[in-house]
Amino acid sequence: MSFGFTLIKKDPGSSARLGRFTTPHGEVRTPVFMPVGTQATVKTLSPEDLVALGAEIILSNTYHLFLRPGHELIREFGGIQKFMAWNRPVLTDSGGFQVFSLADLRKITEDGVTFQSHIDGGARHIITPEYAVEIQESLGADIIMAFDECTPYPATKDYALESLERTLRWAKRCQTAKTNKDQALFGIIQGSMFPDLRKRCAEALVDMDFDGYALGGLSVGETKPMMYEMIEASVPALPEERPRYLMGVGTPEDIVEGVDRGIDMFDCVMPTRNARNGTFFTSFGKVVIKNAQYEHDKQPIDPQCGCYTCANFSRAYLRHLFNANEVLALRLGTIHNLFYYINLIRTIRMNIDKGTFTEFKKDFLHSRIQSVL
RNA sequence: GGGGAGGUUCCCGAGCGGCCAAAGGGAACAGACUGUAAAUCUGUCGGCGUCAGCCUACGGAGGUUCGAAUCCUCCCCUCCCCA
Secondary structure, three states: OOOEEEEEEEOOOOOOEEEEEEEOOEEEEEOEEEOEOOOOOOOOOOHHHHHHHOOOOEEEEHHHHHHOOOHHHHHHOOOHHHHHOOOOOEEEEOOHHHHHHOHHHEEEOOOOEEEEOOOOOOOEEEEOHHHHHHHHHHHOOOEEEOOOOOOOOOOOHHHHHHHHHHHHHHHHHHHHHOOOOOOEEEEEEOOOOOHHHHHHHHHHHHHHOOOEEEEOOOOOOOOHHHHHHHHHHHHHHOOOOOOEEEOOOOOHHHHHHHHHOOOOEEEOOHHHHHHHOOEEEEOOEEEEOOOHHHOOOOOOOOOOOOOHHHHHOOHHHHHHHHHOOOHHHHHHHHHHHHHHHHHHHHHHHHHHHHOOHHHHHHHHHHHHHHHHO
16 A cells, blocks of 8 residues: 555644655655645646645646546546646545535435536536546546535534435445555545534544545635634544545634644645735735735735745736736746745644644734734 | 717716616726635725715706706817818
8 A cells, every 4th residue: 555644743732743644656744735736737837836835745626627638538648647747646636525616516416416517517427436436546646535525504413414424425435436556545524513423424434444534514604613613523533643634724824723633634725716816825914915005015925935926026016917917927926825835834844843833823823813903 | 171970977988858976898996715617706986974865977158948968059179081
């Protein structure tokens, strides 16, 4: 088995941990942030850029690549890494999130989910747990995800339970369908905002024995305290020697809070999407670059930042690029935001290693509050 | 000189007697974005006021009408065609 997780260190003052996992495409240190490359590209960046930013693993998507260009095509190329010229690890989401985000275009049955193509509204495709695994085996990611239903919020307890139990049955079917020993398979915990359901789902998945465990169905509209409570309800049920992945999260604060509660892996579109929409993350809060206050501003986005964009360009110039709708704006913004995220997670790792995570967290959250005031 | 088209709120541009502070774009200003249907979406966009409402507005000046951006008269200005 090519996948293996090693726990290196546990923080004495919190549930934070330092670890690493190995995959056929190399090693990844945790906690890790995975940039999102849904369509086999992290929008606006080349693989070379990603390496320069220090990205160790990226996320891609089963549903989107299945529809276009088709998983068969990617298999012909020898997998997604070769197809997109990224030779480091990849994790593919199963399409479970599209069950949530494309809710108007899909129908759930016990067998699986039928999607109406969001691209042309035409062809309907049924994705079953078995098919999700087959597609992900064709894509050849290092880590693949069980097919789940990302439960919409709010959900009644009855529905949350029904959805969770179906997701568990699907998880079992994914496990049975899997044939490629080189790929790791992660199970996904659901249960909406009910701590007892979260715990129960986590325990059931642990009984099935997955390579890693993900927390899904979070950051879907609930409050932050609720999300943190759900993490706290799930993590204690998980084995220490397996990685824990908080799917789709989150803001910089969420990542710090997640690590504090024992999470090892994160992914989120926020740095990349917000960059394209002109909102940048900085050490002092966010900068909405299109705002008039930056018109004459000669400073970089964040004077504390060591990224290429901040080393070379002013806020005024970036504002101009955004206002003029120039494509470079998107790229420079994405470089900055991903640098911020990857640097944040690197700093977190360093602090866990030094045993100073708790102080780091305190200072980090304090500086965020100060910048809001 | 003759013939024709037109001047609308920051810009373009609809409206062509009341439902018009005036459609729709753009610009501007602000907000949102969490396993990407996203280089997207939302809000504001004449002034004052707490809703009501009041004031100033459709080139200018008059006029018709209960009522005009819309109809009439004159004037000013743009553009096109023919000389």
